[in-house]
Amino acid sequence: ERIGTAIECAKRKCDWGLRENGGELGLASEGSFGPHPSLPYLKADLELLVFIDLVRGFQLEIMHVSTKTNYATKSIRDFEELAEFARDSQFPSHALIVRPNQWNDPPILFKGIQTIESLEEAFVISRNHSADRRVWVETDMRANHNPTRMQVLREASQKLANRLATACPVCSNPGWGSARIERGLPCQWCQTPTELARYEVWCCPKCHFEQRNPRSDGRTTAEPGNCPRCNP
Ligand SMILES: [Zn+2]
Ligand SMILES: [Zn+2]
Structure with a gap:
């Protein structure tokens, strides 16, 4: 998947x-x-x-x-709808992609739109080439056109940097750290395992040594609201 x-x-x-x-x-x-x-x-x-x-x-x-x-996508009918989509998508600091909703060759696609003028132009051309007169708009997710994604990538890089700064306790290779979770945090009322994480499994990418650790936030039980038995 x-x-x-x-x-x-x-x-x-x-x-x-x-x-x-x-x-x-x-x-x-x-x-x-x-x-x-x-x-x-x-x-x-x-x-x-x-x-x-x-x-x-x-x-x-x-x-x-x-x-x-x-992240958002929409098929729109008029420029007002497009302007509303743009507002909700943090345009113009975040770029948009516009194309005809239904079209044949040649492919028409406007990427990295960050001014109202180019948005209008892309809208008019796309609508004129769209079989159903509708226009397809989506947020441009390329990091250099999307400060929010840039921020998330920075967080991901920080995770990588933390792993690379940590040595495996067995072979000393860099990369030791939490690699996945194991579900089954018990319900605080009835102890039934829930879908929430019970353990963090720490792994070494080199020798594949694994260690099951408690959650780093210290939680040992789940709210009954997360329990399949108390709150099915
Ligand atoms: Zn329960
Ligand atoms: Zn190792």
């Missing part, structure tokens, strides 16, 4: 970068946008970073999910 595909994409980019530019260290990122993986009614930005160290011989993957995103 989405996460698996994104990891594959980031790895391919990273391999390609190493082949193309030579060198011993590779880094690539892949963002995907849409429903939050565990809270589907929220929108999320999911960032994957893949770091490859050819000298030490390991690969480290970082996944970072944030609900900080302006």
Whole structure:
């Protein structure tokens, strides 16, 4: 699914970068946008970073999910609707992409729109080329056109930097840290396991030693509101 595909994409980019530019260290990122993986009614930005160290011989993957995103798409009829979408999307500090809603060749696509003049122009041309006279608009998610995504990428890089600054207790390779969670935090009333994280599993990307640790926020029980038995 989405996460698996994104990891594959980031790895391919990273391999390609190493082949193309030579060198011993590779880094690539892949963002995907849409429903939050565990809270589907929220929108999320999911960032994957893949770091490859050819000298030490390991690969480290970082996944970072944030609900900080302006990600949105819409098919619109008139410029008023487009202006409203633009306001909600933090335009013009955040760029937009506009194209005809239904069209044939040649493809028409306006990217990186950051002025009202170019937004109007893109709207008129796209509407005139759209079979249904509607225009498709979406937020431009490229980091250099989207300060919110840039911020989330910075947070992801910080996670990577923290992992690389931490040595494995067994083999001393860099990259030791929390790699995934195990669900099943018990309900504070009835002890039934919930969907919430019970443990953080720390891993070494080199020797693959793993250690199950308590949650870093110290929580040991879940609210009954999260319990499938007390609050089904
Ligand atoms: Zn319960
Ligand atoms: Zn190790």
